[in-house]
Amino acid sequence: MNVKYMYSLLAVIALFLIAWIGSAIGLKPLFGIVFPYVAVMVFIAGFAYRVMSWARSAVPFAIPTTCGQQKSLPWIKPNSVDNPTSTGGVVLRMILEVVFLRSLFRNTRMKLKESGNKLAYNLEIFLWVGALAFHWAFFTVLFRHLRLFTNPVPGCVELVEKIDSFFRFEVLYDAVKVALPGVYLSGIILLLAVTYLLLRRLFIPTVKYISQAADYFPLFLIFGIAFTGILMRYFLKVDMTSTKELTMGLVTFHPTIPKGVGSLFFIHLFLVCVLLAYFPFSKLMHLGGVFLSPTRNMRTDTRARRHVNPWNYPVPIHTYEEYEDEFRDKMIEAGLPVEKMPEPQPAEETDKKESHDG
């Protein structure tokens, strides 16, 4: 059976329990101080290491994928973004790729139609929407969290918070009291998007077939992070002031474990630490790698500007001289020009050669 997702699910559940039990039996300093510092250091050092390991590899050839009309004759309009001949074009192409996941926007879904003998391609926008929602929501959530790591909180963070919580839908019954203070849309979207990305891995056959445990793990992990975060904010309330005291302690190098910070927070924090430490050694490094992809980040003016291969080396070639030496007689006979006319040879030898050829 194909149970790759089970490994990942079990791993995340185990992490959850570890943090829960750990913080309950008095290991709060470990989970609240040591792990966060270690995780951040691993993240930064690991990220830098990975990027530098890519940077060390050479870029021998200019191999951009051209996705539009080339720049050639002056009266033909080139596609300066999808076939960028200038650095500006490349920058624009990269921005569209990184910020708007442009290539995914092109996505189509192939279908065999009409009693199975006709192919059709439909726009398949959901992967793009899901991925865009996921990445933007994640970024917004991260950015919002700066309010826990800055004092005073910068205006731009407050602004993002305000926009993010623009819609108010408070549910206040005696039994259920949710959504106060204001609901951050980003958190909800993140949870929904990560669920969608997970479900498509489980239910689209092709995607399930290619998925590895390493694909499910970050999804479960991020699901856990978003879930515990939402739980803390809206359901099992945490004491914000004390929480911030802890987080501020970390970033100002005055670490402390204030009273009144519950286990749920330590679970949340531990899952984040795991994500940070896991990041550099996983596919999540696409965050850095997307900038280094030679098919996207190179100019396409490859015939106008020479790209230099740092390890270009001479290779054996079959020279014209060798070629002519082999075919000279035939070339002369066919009236093709040659570099070297053969020495006039004694008649008998020419005869011999001819008979040999025949």
Add this chain to the structure above:
Amino acid sequence: MADETPKPDELLSKMNHRPDTGQDWMQVPVNIRKGMYCYASNPKSVAYLGLPNARPWNPLEEDWKLPENWQEILFEGFRDRLEKFRSFKVFMDICVRCGACADKCHFFIGTGDPKNMPVLRAELLRSVYRHDFTRAGKILGKIAGARPMTLDVLKEWWYYFFQCTECRRCSVFCPYGIDTAEITIMGRELLNLLGLNIDWIATPVANCYRTGNHLGIQPHAFKDMLDFFCEDIEEITGILPEPQFNKKGADILFVTPSGDVFADPGTYTCMGYLMLFHFLKEKYGFDITWSTYASEGGNFGFFTSHETMKRLNAKMYAEAKRLGVKWILGGECGHMWRVINQYMDTVNGPADFLEEPVSPITGTKFENAKSTKVVHICEFTADLIKHGKLDLDVSRNDNKVLTLHDSCNTSRGMGILEEPRYIIQNCCRQFYEMPANTIREQTFCCGSGAGLNAGEDMELRMAGGFPRANAVRHVHAKHGVNMMACICAIDRAALPTLMQYWVPEVDITGVHELVGNALILPGENKRTTDLRSEPLPGMEDADEG
């Protein structure tokens, strides 16, 4: 061979795009199936090139006669390439397996074999990469998607890296631009370290190395063949073109794939070139030469390794230098242009002995080719037409309802999209595009590129070409399209078979065949037939009389 190939209906009924998700793909053994693979390389060809491990072997046999330390060779080769190619290293590391590429591959669409999904083709290498080069793979093994290099894995590599035409369509849809062509190129380089090539690639490469072209045409025969086309042209038009060969001091060197010299319908494209050059010579004193030494534009070396590609490509500049021409004009070809556009200047440049290309007729400076100094003939001809330098009678192509197949390499490795359209629309009156998802940068491969246009892998070719044929069938049904133009010699060799199989009503032409038909040569007789000796529109009776 052809009789063993399944009929279109059989092929269609086999198409299933829902892989068995109960299985782990690593546990599915490779099944090297007749009709889907190409024969092993002839040891003589491998030896002639001095490539490693030349010996007779058969993919169907258990023993592939590998060198003792083959795993070590692969490991070293892998590591070497990770350092030499950032593309390789980055593509090994950052794929998130989102699956966007899965149904973009013509081989997956046509065969339904899940290992033909681009992502999984790359995972064939990645799984070994994880095992050998990443810590997680070393520790976690299978859970991390890692596996050791075994003979079965090697066979899987060989089977699937020769089921990819390096068309780059997946790379268009990948959010990181991961290019399976690049993966396949690396995979094939590694396989070549063990002498595991296919003969359809190895022998043309050896031929090309020796005689200057893939088909092994020797200089006198090359000239003969072109002379023969000239006689055909004389028969049709009353004008005998006189091409120049190996001429020192000519203005321009012309290089085109040898396929156009050898087989229909490429030969008609070749006649188109000859007529165009003759016209330009008569009217404007155009001075261009063919070469028997650099008589191949195509480069099957590219399907072997970067090194072999460089070895074959070197002849173009070497010959241009020897002849002392000003610049090089390149014919209609796909992978030839991928090489010229993205590799040639880097591997064999700088071409400082040539001049920046300027059209001697219109004075247009080809700024986009100022360093490599090779101009695509479609750029050249489009410029001529734009300046009104050609006398064209479009009515001669009125019996053709055209569509254009954008060739993969020129679309996604160059971007020459409008030039051939402009030429076609100036030479023909009936032109219809195929659906947007199947043309331009999203064009579908002919299914036979990257050295796979052999005879023995016909089922693979017909399956892989299905998405292309399907789009042709659509415009055939809707607009009555009966002719598909292309600017690639492999297309001209492969597509007629594909059309015969899926859409027999549609034939294949090169763009310059259309030019040849429409071009009014100075002093020509009234033509009654086109270049294929078929009656021109309105001349159907004249032919009999």
Add this chain to the structure above:
Amino acid sequence: MKDRTLIITGLIIFIALVAFPFWYNMGKASPQPDLVLTAKAKAAGACVMPTAYMRANHMHLLDAWRNSVVRDAKRVFVNPQGKTFNISLTKTCLDCHSNKAEFCDRCHSYASAEPYCWDCHLDQSKENK
């Protein structure tokens, strides 16, 4: 190589952004603010609910109070100890905690929370001055 410089520059910018909280605060300790209890609050000894509950959940209580008064016209709150209170922000809460600036605002600005209480209610401590 030129592109390596570019990559390193990008990497440094990225790390600088990631480390933003570390340099933004310049290592200045920011423990949670001290709340000042007025004499009256001290004398009362206990709030309407236990302190720990109030720290995390006061916004829910206040919202429930508002709804109770505005929608149901109920003005009496009975806490678990059986003690009754008049439901009123101004007359009950702010009666003890009459020092908004040293009580409410300190935490709110520390945690970057911006309650909308003061959209309607007047800060009487200011009015009186």
